[in-house]
Amino acid sequence: MLLFTAKRLLSGVVLLVVVSVATFFLAHLAIKDPTAALLGTTASPAQQAALATKIGIDRPLLVQFWDWFSHLVTGDFGTSWRNFQPVGAQLAIKVPVTLSVVTFATLITAVLGIAFGMITGLRSGTWFDRVLKGVSVVLFALPGFWVSLVLVLWFAVQLKWFPAVGYVQPSQSFDGWIRSLTLPAISLALGGVVAVSEQLRNAVIAQSRQDWVRTLRSRGLSPARVNLHILRNASPAALTVIALMFVGLLSGAIVVEQIFSLPGIGMLTNQSSQNGDIPMLLGITVVSIVFVVIINLLLDFVLGWINPKVRVA
């Protein structure tokens, strides 16, 4: 188990380093002249040169890389090229917003996805299963921001149940915080609910056909207890999707935050990319990958707990 954990942790660190380095070079090669984007088209060449010296992009790329990477290892994300504030401090403000939407969305995904997946899997072929399948095929395909727009139009503009846009700090009003997150979280979660329930449904159907299910029933166990066995054996498929969804949610959050005016890393990413603020973009990438690695590590632990064969291997 210790070896297993160490292996997974190492794999996560390698992923983090590879993606960070790749993004560094991609960003620097893609955004060739960030000073133009930062200063706007009216800036004089002298102003641009001064800024270039200030942010250090007049140095060779490898020197810049080493400067950035050696600081990153110590936890220093560098300074924003836009407002010269530390990137880390700004992320510390923005990340909790995104994280609360994404966590909320993941919870909805897990609860509804598992419930629907169980029901449709155990009652496959019934009208409920077929209706849900028809609805889910379409829901899964629709992008989160499309769903957001529909939700905003209906629940916020027409019915006025939820605020259309804006973010309320939990310290200000807990109730307001939840309400401000509900629509964005739902629109982010819908696709995930469908994906998780579909995976779980198929896994439940596959597990119900296993020989040991018949043997458990032959012992006189009630259907409910046998279903618990089926669910436990079917859950790795659903959990894997939940973890994958988390990555998708980080991506989806960028557009959804824009719609709901949530001051999270989504809006920050969009602004930074338009401003050519490379240190900020890199900081966001690194933080996102860290979350992905943590989620995958958690997933591996849970999978190991569910499936004894994984633990031994």
Place this chain on the structure above:
Amino acid sequence: MTTTDIRVAFDRAKQRRRSGLFRRFLRHPGGYIPLGIFVLIVLVGVFAPLLAPMDPNFVDLAAAKAPPSAAHLLGADSTGRDILSRLIYGTRITIWGALITIVTAVVIGVPSGVAAGYFRGPFDRVAMWVSDALQSIPGMIILLVVAAGSRNNFELLMVTVGVFMVPGYFRIARSQTLSVREEPYIDAARVSGLSDVQIISRHVLKAVYPPVIIQTALTAGMAMGMQAGLQFLGIGDSNVPSWGAMMLEGFRLMLTYPLMLLWPSVALGLTIAVLAIMGSTLAELAQVRTPRLRRRRGAAAVAVGATAPATGTVRHTAEGSALRVENLRVSHATPSGVVEVVHGVTLDVAAGEVVGIVGESGSGKSQTVFSVLDLLPASGASTADSIRIAGHDVVTATPKQRQALLGRELGYVPQEPMSNLDPSYTIGHQLVEPLRRVHGMSGPKAKARAREVLLRVGLTDPDRIMRSYPHQVSGGMAQRVLIAGAISGRPTILVADEPTTALDVTVQAEVLELLRELQQEYGMALLIVTHNFGVVADICDRVIVMRGGEIVEQGDVDPLFAHPQQPYTRELIAASLDDALGRAELEAGRRSVLDSGGRSALDAADPAAGATTNTTEVRA
């Protein structure tokens, strides 16, 4: 015809069935309706310049935010540009973008997936890692970086979206290739001298392309969603009319002009929905589904025209028998309709008697005992004039009442030990749970009883066994565990379905001996299903011979062995004698595989073997 020829022929038949997939798709309403809509959308995109009533970028400030009218069928946007024309031109850009994305993803994903699955080794490991890594990157961030760097170059952005779609294709191509590679005909092709390239182009690609088509329907939808999302963020050329940009404008004016948001949203939603439905229909048609038979108790769910008279007789009085079945019929729903597989059998077993049901695969013997247990698969249903279990007439009993007999009156020993234990729970848990939940024992008492039965079935270290997971014990031990589970509730009738078939020959005799001992010790009736007359000779008092869902012969073991009446019975006896010889050789081979560390591979194959047995019986 050599074996290879047959395999190649079988492979061809399989491919012919697959090629029928697209024809079936065109006949399915979930296929032709969305396909028709999608073709229309594509045509609108292709012929946009002919269809659009106006120049999509023609600004007419006088018409700004105009409501729908004869001049502007869907109204005009905030600078007076015709919404319908922009929508039509937006279709063009949406499809062009999705096409770039898909071509990128397919060109990178499919060949790398096929190569990884076919050659495996280091390339596979590296490619898998890269694919996992790609799936771990929030793509939108990278897209925004690319957008910033390329000054919103649309084609480059769509290629980048395609790169993020690569893992989907890679995984599907890889797993399809892996499974095809395992097929014996690939080995046959290799032996016959075909090169890797020839094998891949002739065999592998044929298996890879149907799921790739399905994946493409889904990917196209996702690509359009990503594209519109980017445009919605304001990324893209403002002179190029796009659905995403129209949604952005509509969103800004949502409170006053909701229709401006509605049109592009409907266009995008409809396009993605038809793609999703096409993908789903294709996926559904590609997999073979087992139909389900509605269980109607008492009502006759019997196949049409199945009125053959019942076969077999009872030996004992109703009161004297532990189990008595009269005119039992079992039907299964198959894709071609309901098929009766057991055509009315009558049999009984007295308390303390050992009865064997013998027959080849498909004779209906397992279906008969599963009906007694009320554990038929979902596709099956049974009717009978009477089923008496330990004095209860259960033919009209509810599922709950039938369930109450399990464990208490009826114990069940399955055929395949390794696939009949839940892999996720310890053996101890699986023994203790029924004792607590069904037999109402306290935790410590149930544990003590579980230890006791494990010792009784000859497992000398019950504590270690109880802590173990199923994959940590051998097949022989697992079968003893299953026997322990079957007898732990002291049932009056023990039903054993081919209890020794999956075991080594040496273990077979021990397990039979154990069953015999337990049967006498507990005074149980034992109904044992087998295809092997050797088992019958070893242990049974009486034997029932089944063939094609009917009882063809029955009687006490010794006279039946000495003077079998039916040629079929004579064949079975002769086959069992040959089998004993052949089996011994087979076992020797199997053990040498085990000794060289092949256990996990065999274990993995085992459930599949069990499943095959069941399907053959169902099909017959």
